[in-house]
Every structure is written in C-alpha cells, then in structure tokens.
Amino acid sequence: MARAAGYRLRGYDSIGSTNSEAIEAATAGDLGGIWFAARQQTAGRGRRGRQWESPHGNLAATLLIVPEADPTLAATLGFVAGVSLNRALSAILPGGLVKIGIDGADALEGKSRIALKWPNDVLADGAKLAGILLEASKLPDGRHAIAIGFGVNVVAAPEGLPYPATSLADLGVSLSAEDVFEALGDAWVETFGLWNDGRGIGDVLKHWRASAAGIGAPVAVNQNGDVLRGIFETIDDAGRLIVRAEDNRRIAITAGDVHFGATASARS
Numbered sequence: 700m701a702r703a704a705g706y707r708l709r710g711y712d713s714i715g716s717t718n719s720e721a722i723e724a725a726t727a728g729d730l731g732g733i734w735f736a737a738r739q740q741t742a743g744r745g746r747r748g749r750q751w752e753s754p755h756g757n758l759a760a761t762l763l764i765v766p767e768a769d770p771t772l773a774a775t776l777g778f779v780a781g782v783s784l785n786r787a788l789s790a791i792l793p794g795g796l797v798k799i800g801i802d803g804a805d806a807l808e809g810k811s812r813i814a815l816k817w818p819n820d821v822l823a824d825g826a827k828l829a830g831i832l833l834e835a836s837k838l839p840d841g842r843h844a845i846a847i848g849f850g851v852n853v854v855a856a857p858e859g860l861p862y863p864a865t866s867l868a869d870l871g872v873s874l875s876a877e878d879v880f881e882a883l884g885d886a887w888v889e890t891f892g893l894w895n896d897g898r899g900i901g902d903v904l905k906h907w908r909a910s911a912a913g914i915g916a917p918v919a920v921n922q923n924g925d926v927l928r929g930i931f932e933t934i935d936d937a938g939r940l941i942v943r944a945e946d947n948r949r950i951a952i953t954a955g956d957v958h959f960g961a962t963a964s965a966r967s
C-alpha cells in the first residue's frame with residue numbers, strides 16, 4: 700500500500716482480517732497509530748457477525764488507535780470514519796463531489812452521488828459501496844484500543860445480498876485499492892483533526908447529517924427481529940438514529956439494520 704498520512708503502515712498482500720490483526724497487535728502491546736491494509740482478506744468480518752467479502756483488488760484497511768477520549772466518545776469515531784470515507788469517495792467518483800464547509804449542512808452545494816447510511820455504510824447511487832466496522836479492545840491500563848475497519852468495493856461488489864451493492868468498477872471508475880487508501884488516509888487526518896479528541900464531535904455529526912441518506916423519509920429498523928417503522932428524523936448529538944414512530948413516539952436507536960422507503964421491509 701502506498702502512503703498513510705501521519706501513521707505507521709503495515710501492508711499485506713493477503714490476510715485473514717485487518718481488524719483481527721489490529722486487535723491482536725493491540726493485545727500484544729502495539730499501541731496504535733497504525734494502519735493495517737490488505738489487498739485481499741480471507742476471513743473479512745462485517746457488522747453484526749456477518750462475513751465481508753474482500754476479493755483481491757478491493758480495499759481492506761484498519762486503523763488502530765488508542766484515543767484519550769472516554770469509551771463513549773471513542774465510539775463516535777465511527778462517524779469520523781463515515782465522514783472520512785464519504786469525503787474520499789465523493790472526491791473520487793465523477794459527479795460525487797460536494798463542497799462541505801466546516802459549518803456543515805449550510806455549506807452543502809449540489810447533490811452528491813455518495814451518501815452515508817446509518818450507522819456505518821457508504822452508498823453510491825443508493826447501493827452499498829463501502830462499510831465500516833468499529834471494534835474496541837480494553838487494554839491492561841484501562842484504555843481502549845479502537846480498530847476502525849474500512850472495506851471498499853473497488854473492483855468487485857458481492858452478489859446475492861438482500862440489498863443492492865456496487866463497486867467503483869461498476870460505477871466506471873478504474874482506480875486501485877492503493878489510490879482509494881491514499882484518499883482515505885488524507886480524509887481521515889482532516890476529519891480526525893476536526894473530531895479533536897471528541898470535543899469536535901458536534902461538527903463531525905453536522906458533516907455526517909449533511910451527507911445522510913433518507914432523512915425525512917420512511918424507514919424500517921430491524922433490531923434483532925423487532926421491526927420499528929416510522930420517519931427517519933435525524934441523527935442526534937450522541938449519534939443515535941431518531942425515528943418518529945407510526946404512533947408518533949420519538950424513538951432513539953443505538954443499533955439496528957436500516958431500510959429506506961415507504962415499503963421498507965426489514966431485510967438484513
């Protein structure tokens with residue numbers, strides 16, 4: 700892999716899972732500021748215990764960091780990851796570029812082809828292009844090592860999923876995983892600076908909301924088989940999904956699978 704602005708880099712041609720490698724390194728006392736990037740994963744992991752396909756040529760990269768922020772704030776790094784990936788991919792995809800000023804939604808210009816889907820997906824033209832998996836491991840000194848895993852479908856998208864998926868190649872972009880990694884590394888440094896040990900989470904969330912898919916639209920949220928239907932109102936300042944339920948209750952959701960549309964089913 701090419702370059703990892705501001706961090707150490709461990710590159711692999713093929714590996715089981717960059718997230719597993721990062722957590723193992725942290726457990727062995729390697730304390731962060733390291734990117735683990737691979738051209739292929741043989742045991743890639745997705746959210747909620749799912750498998751993540753990482754054929755040769757797609758990007759699999761994990762950043763291992765040990766933030767000073769407390770664990771609740773550290774969990775908001777998923778939004779830093781989403782905003783970073785959104786910035787990197789919006790700059791890469793023709794017609795994907797949207798100018799987002801530091802003040803968030805007010806500075807949004809035009810409409811991007813790239814959107815963020817709560818909690819951790821990146822969509823292109825409505826289909827899943829990339830996913831993020833955030834995992835934490837408690838260190839002996841009480842701090843938490845955070846592994847932030849990014850999977851981007853660069854050359855191929857998985858088939859047979861219950862939702863649409865796409866790749867940069869499908870979208871007519873012929874870039875390498877190295878190119879995408881470089882763009883992601885730069886966008887991460889910028890967005891992580893904005894996060895500022897958690898003090899800037901409000902600004903990060905403004906950016907996230909400005910690129911969010913489905914705000915104001917019908918949504919179905921599947922929480923381990925329980926399905927909540929309503930209108931997706933916003934993401935609150937803790938990063939929770941706020942749904943106005945059909946019985947008018949305002950419900951804050953911390954985990955679940957989201958499906959958009961008036962006929963949103965609760966497929967995962």
Ligand SMILES: O=C(O)CCCC[C@@H]1SC[C@@H]2NC(=O)N[C@@H]21
Nearest residue numbers: 716718743744745746830848850
């Ligand atoms: O959408 C999801 O379910 C999250 C996918 C996260 C995949 C990435 S690829 C790099 C890192 N290593 C893994 O095993 N998973 C994450």
